[in-house]
Amino acid sequence: IHYGMIPRTNRGIFCINELPDLAERIQVGLLNIMEERDVQIRGYKIRLPLDVYVVASANPEDYTNRGRIITPLKDRVGSEIRTHYPRTVEHEIQIMESESNHFITEGLEIIFPQFMKEIIAEITQLARRSNDISQRSGVSVRVSISNFENVLSSASRRALRLKERNVAPRISDLSAIFASTSGKIELDTVGDIKEERVVQKLINAAVLSVFGDYFENREFEQLVAGFERGLSVHVGDDMPSMEYVNQLSKVGGLSKAIDKLNGRGSPASIASSIEFILEGLHLNRRLNKDEVRGKIRYRR
Structure with missing residues (x-):
């Protein structure tokens, strides 16, 4: 006789994922098991006692429309966490x-700046408080994981394309999160606002917030003065890291800020730090930014 999956787990723990997905008639079959703790x-004409611990997971009822947990079964749940x-x-x-996939990068040394991790995490945190995004649908941590990857x-x-050994994500790499964020958020706005605009708004707010955690605007008076004298700096997601290093000697006031970000380890980390500082100053309205054909120029 096959007693069923749950009775065969006697003296064990039986886990059910997405309990509301079970048809209601099947949920009814759990009532006796969870209350009288036996099975017929x-x-x-025989009832067998059961010693089984049932653990079930479920999303909030308003999260999906795939099903529900019947009320008598809810009444038999010992604790809800x-x-x-x-x-x-x-x-x-x-x-x-811990949850992101680790790429096979033979010959490459990955340096993921802490401020870039904070920006990616802050984007998701801001999305969970955004009025543009439906909070009933939620913004899961999968958004952070996918954006990180x-x-x-x-x-x-x-x-790989530039034949560089060091890998360090930059602000210009944040354009890659449009693909990984779209579809994972549900807009809760009236009108023709697009996901791309909402995501860009989140990126800007996250960069501005993290920049404020590291710096104060008055730390860059020397740097801004250089831009007022006609200095301009070009950046781009396809620009070699050494070009950033070469520009560093021409831009006064950047060295101390890069040291504050621990960005001296390699040309790639220097490039990442420079982009973060310049974008932070732009979002604080200290610098202007022009974007033409994928190239970005910061100026006063």
């Missing part, structure tokens, strides 16, 4: 680092 074999999204950037970073993939592709 159809066609036989509600989980939540990571509440801090630090926890978000820990999860995306896409940004690293973009940086790795550049290093």
